Amino acid sequence: MxxxxxxxxxxxxxxxxxxxxxxxxxxxxxxxxxxxxxxxxEPKEVPDSKSISVTAIGDVLLHSSIYYDASTKTGYDFDPMFQDVKPYLDRTTLTVANQESIMGGEALGVSTYPNFNSPDEIGDTLKDVGVDVVTMANNHTLDKGETGVKHATAQYEKIGMAYTGAYANKEDSEKLTIEDTAEGISVAFLSYTYGTNGIPVPQGKDYLVNLIDKQKIKYDINHAKQQADAVIVSLHFGVEYEDDPNEEQKDLAQFVADQGATAVLGCHPHVLQPVEWLRGKEGNKTLVIYSLGNFIAAQEETDRRIGAAFQFDIVKDGKTVTAKEPRMLLTYLSFSDWQHYRVQPMYQLPEMKSAYEAKKKHMAKLAPDLSFIEKDTSS
CATH class of the missing domain: 1.10.287 (Helix Hairpins)
Known part of the structure; x- marks a missing residue:
């Protein structure tokens, strides 16, 4: 009128x-x-734009020499090993890590390859350096059986650390791992593994570890999209020590993109594999890193000592949520005589310059917009 x-x-x-x-x-x-x-x-509608930042790190795989180096009179202290990279991990809104050696606690006996078991102190260190979420679905999840999974999840709950991919019971497995941020963007984390090194999942207890199954992944992503703005999917897949993804990895990553996931984080090869943008069937862009490599593990080969703090933004414009601005801090695990372990920013190590430049080129070959962090963020 x-x-x-x-x-x-x-x-x-x-x-x-x-x-x-x-x-x-x-x-x-x-x-x-x-x-x-x-x-x-007739006012014009202006989209409500919000953004957060995410960091992802690869395998936290603790071998016997790392335990020895961290041992104290009263337990274990892993904090010094991460201090050089802590400023890069705790400055982003959310940080996720792949805790590959199950945190079953000392009561089960701290152990190394081939059946790993880590003490509770590694959870405390990850919490201290800024990790918010751990992915637990990997080939070592059942190294200490159901008891190990139950202890790990209970300990994560005790210290206030979110986890995904392995659960103590069915009820727990049916709850989505969603992080609500102060910026008003919610992120769901999902995690799956190709297998458990031949250790059978106990009958009727599939909740103990999420195995890769396309129908389950499809259901979980669709369910997560109804409750969260963004969905990050961790996949434990690929071939160990291969620098490039195989066709099976590419196929599965594309399948996840087609379901509308925001990002895919790959682990298992123990070496870095490239970053790539995939286009989903609905036109969405999904950010993929095929392998985050080792973050800390006692493996001597150079490629297995190079890891990454992979970072990107999640931007929400109205109802549209996308990953943007992929960037990476390449890291190097320094040690001598299997002691004095330190995860360090690789750009700070002059002796690694040649390997550093080669790895930068390799990681960006499928994603030319990938940038590399080469400045001190401690101040």
Missing amino acids: KIKAFFVALSGLIILTLCSGGVPKQQTEAVQAVQQKIVEL
């Missing part, structure tokens, strides 16, 4: 203008007032 009244008033003013040969000042002001009213009646 107000818009209709405007046109009646405006028509009258135009007729007066044509008949009189001029527009009185009062009439000009009236037209401007009516025009101003129309602007107020």
